[in-house]
Amino acid sequence: MDESDVLAERFEEHRSHLRAVAYRMLGSLGEADDAVQETWLRLGRTDVAEVQNLGGWLTTVVARICLSVLRRRAQRREDPLEVRMPDPVVGREDAVDPEHQVLLADSVGLALLVVLESLTPAERIAFVLHDMFAVPFDEIAPMIEKSSAATRQLASRARRRVQGQAPAPDPDRARQREVVAAFFAASRDGDFDALVAVLDPDVVLRSDGGGLRARRTVRLNGARTVASQALTFRKLSPFVRPALVNGAAGVVVAAAGRAMSVMAFTVTGGRIVAIDVIADPDRLGKLDLAGLEA
Incomplete structure (x- = not known):
């Protein structure tokens, strides 16, 4: 197996995680897949020999790509109060889809995604990465060009909005x-x-x-x-x-x-x-x- 095959295999180990990150960031299955593909392309153009945590590196890359998409959306939006309905993940009740299970590992309901659509790009990045994927604020801050303290405040503001507008569904x-x-x-x-x-x-x-x-x-x-x-x-x-x-x-x-x-x-x-x-x-x-x- 040559070096490129090894890199492709290592990327595939992280693909489901990256898609889950991108879906929460963007609320669009198609755009999430595009973000993951762009992450793969960037990996191919990068010397990762010195990268000790490939999963963390890939998460940062896909998050930056998603942030760019969110910022372009905000610029195009004519009505600042307009909220886009996210893409749903639909499956049969009598069948278990392993891919869906990974994508929705922490019960990302459609109502929650609707609230995430109302956040600013920086708030959404801070909340999703920290609260859903436990990325430290020190690592998120450079992505949105904020201090760690300011990033923490953004996530806190987003968290309050989510808790107020997207109550947790009954587990049964x-x-x-x-x-x-x-x-x-x-x-x-x-x-x-x-x-x-x-x-x-x-x-x-x-x-x-x-x-x-x-x-x-x-x-x-x-x-x-x-x-x-x-x-x-x-x-x-x-x-x-x-x-x-x-x-x-x-x-x-x-x-x-x-x-x-x-x-x-x-x-x-x-x-x-x-x-x-x-x-x-x-x-x-x-x-x-x-x-x-x-």
Whole structure:
């Protein structure tokens, strides 16, 4: 085995980790894969003979690439309050996907990723690297051209926002599924009071429908408002397919072999606190929904 083959083998040992880092940074599966590929290309152009911790070096490189992507996004954003709906990781409930397990090792729900989208690039880098991957602030600081103390403050600010806006889901997935099933049963039956009962009073519904609103998220707040909207889902009941969305109970709505939407639910304390919907046909077409569209 020559030197290039050895380097490629060593890189492959870190690929899943790098993809997990990039997905949390960018909320985009395609851009995460591009960032990992760019990291590989940079590795090939670098003499790493003196690199003692290749994993740490690769994490730094992919983080810097992601930071550049985040900064370009911020520059292009016309509305500073606009929040992009991240890409979901969708799988079957009755099958274990090892790749998905690695990608979602610390339960990165879609609602959490939505909150991360609202952070500044520096806040997101500091929070993701430190809180999710235990990278020391001293190593993060040079990436964002801040002092270690300032980097710590950025991560702390991001942490407060995440804790306030993305509560941790209930760990019991079977209980999550019961709550989601109750939501669709109430919707199917047109039972407004039952819908309100299964929703947290401050529930948030976010939806990306594509078209003229592509990349923009429509947001509704409050149990009664969301329940009123949910009553319009009753005609979709025959087409609801249970699925795992970012490791939590969710559904794919599909008819005639074509997905119409992916819905992610965050269940906390036995009630739904967030519903995130992607109905953009272009985005749905890029998702791996094999076995979920029948």
